[in-house]
Amino acid sequence: MPTLRMMVVAGAAALLLAACERDAASDIAPAPxxxxxxxxxxxxxPTPFVFTGHIEAEDEMSVAFRISGRLLANNIRLGDRVEAGQLLAQLESQNELNALRQAQAALAAAQGQLTQARNHFERQQTLLAQGWTTRANFEAATQAQQTTQSQVDAAEAQLSAAHDQVNFTELRADAPGKIIETGPAAGEVIQAGQTIARIARQDGRDAIFEVPAQLIRAAPANLQVTVSLTDDPAVSAHGRIRQVAAQANPVTRTFEVRVGLTDPPAAMRLGATVVGRAEASAGxxxxxxxxxxxxxxxxxxxxxxxxxxxxxxxxxxxxxxxxxxxxxxxxxxxxxxxxxxxxxxxxxxxxxxxxxxxxx
Incomplete structure (x- = not known):
């Protein structure tokens, strides 16, 4: 019996010791x-900007006749290179040539009348000095000379206009460039101002991109852009923003940005698809x-x-x-x-x- 009591006491002491050890362990803080x-x-x-666009001529012009008529000849071919003054197309000029001959005849008649009026004026001037004519006759001769002189001036202006009309039947290039768009063919009747062709001048190239408004506000004014071909990134050129459209595209709500390229390689042809890359500091x-x-x-x-x-x-x-x-x-x-x-x-x-x- 004493042995059992001793075992119970020993067990209680062991449980008490274990509880004390757990309390002591809980007081220790966990390691950091x-x-x-x-x-x-x-x-x-820096904020990166990457956009896809295409190449256009820095300066493009549409050429057209100033008068209406039937297209007699059209020497324009897409992709052809043209020089300044080169003949591009012609209109039938029979009516304009007839008007020119009529103006020449009218000028000759007016000049004949002017010669007669001058002779009469000179005679009246001499007779008035000698007292053989009246002042009224002299003044009438003076007026006749002035009237015929005005008729000659008008005839000369009509002749110049007739020459211009004949010249307007020929369409010539104003500057060297490349044909990028063609219009009506020979035999068609055209109206004054109707586009016959578009010429891309050879004095520069632009990369055209459509850019959201928020990026335009974030980009500095003198942002440098690296432009490269999408199919050959090794073909690249540098440029700066030359022009930003004043109005957004009504469909995409983006703004057209033209980047003027510096010394673009020959492989960067008109219409080629390019990628523009730039970086701007956002602070x-x-x-x-x-x-x-x-x-x-x-x-x-x-x-x-x-x-x-x-x-x-x-x-x-x-x-x-x-x-x-x-x-x-x-x-x-x-x-x-x-x-x-x-x-x-x-x-x-x-x-x-x-x-x-x-x-x-």
Whole structure:
């Protein structure tokens, strides 16, 4: 019996000792969790712009006849190169030639009348000086000479206009270039101002892009653009924005941007599809490693380290853009703050941490 009592006492003592050991163990704080951190710095972060467009001539012109008529000849072929003054097309000119001959005849008749009026004026002037005619006759001769002189001037103007009408039956190139569009063929009746061809002048090339309004506002005025062929990126040229459309496209709501190219290679032909690339600074940005990003309340967040207490707290941030390696933060962080970049999955608010590489 004494042996049983001793066994019960020994068991109770063992249970009491174990409980004391558990209480002592619970009083020991958990070891700080090791993490990696980075200190926030603001730096210039360029914003990339990439757009697809095509090549056009810097200066294009539409050529047309100034008068209506039947197209007699059309020497225009798509892709042909033309020189300044080269004959492109002709209209039937029979009516204009008849008008020219009529104007020549009218001028000859007016000149004959002017000669007669001058002779009569000179006679009246001589007779008036000798007293053999009246002042009224002299004044009538003077008026007749002035009238016939005006008729000659009018006839000369009509003759010049008739010459112009004959010249207008021939369409010539104003500058060297390349035919990029053709119009009606020989035999068709055309109207004045109707486009016969479009010529791309050889004095420059533009890359044309359709750009959203918000990017136009963000881009600087003197932005440099690198333009390359989509099928051969090795063929490239540099340029700067030369012109921005004043009105948006009513369908796409984008603005046409013309980039003037500097010394474009010959392989960058008219109509070729190109890609334009540029970078513009969007001001000081905060970037952190992608591993630092977590979520709180269904929003992007990061863990902030308090260097005085070595504890962490979670904070929501606004993400501007991100990729697999880097996240650009627009709001929520300030320069000098310390952000946890590794070990974020096992943290909780107020937890003590230890920076890897520092003393325990």
């Amino acid at each position: 969790r090791p993490v990696r951190t980075t200190t926030i710095e603001k730096r210039e972060s 000081p940005m905060i970037d952190i490693p992608a591993t630092a990003l977590t979520r709180m309340n269904r929003q992007p967040a990061v863990w902030i380290l308090d260097p005085s207490t070595k504890t962490v707290s979670v904070r929501n941030v606004d993400v501007l853009r991100f990729d697999q390696a880097q996240v650009i933060i627009s709001q929520g962080l300030d320069a000098g703050e310390i952000v946890v970049t590794a070990g974020v999955q096992a943290l909780h608010p107020g937890q003590k941490v230890r920076i890897l590489g520092s003393e325990p």
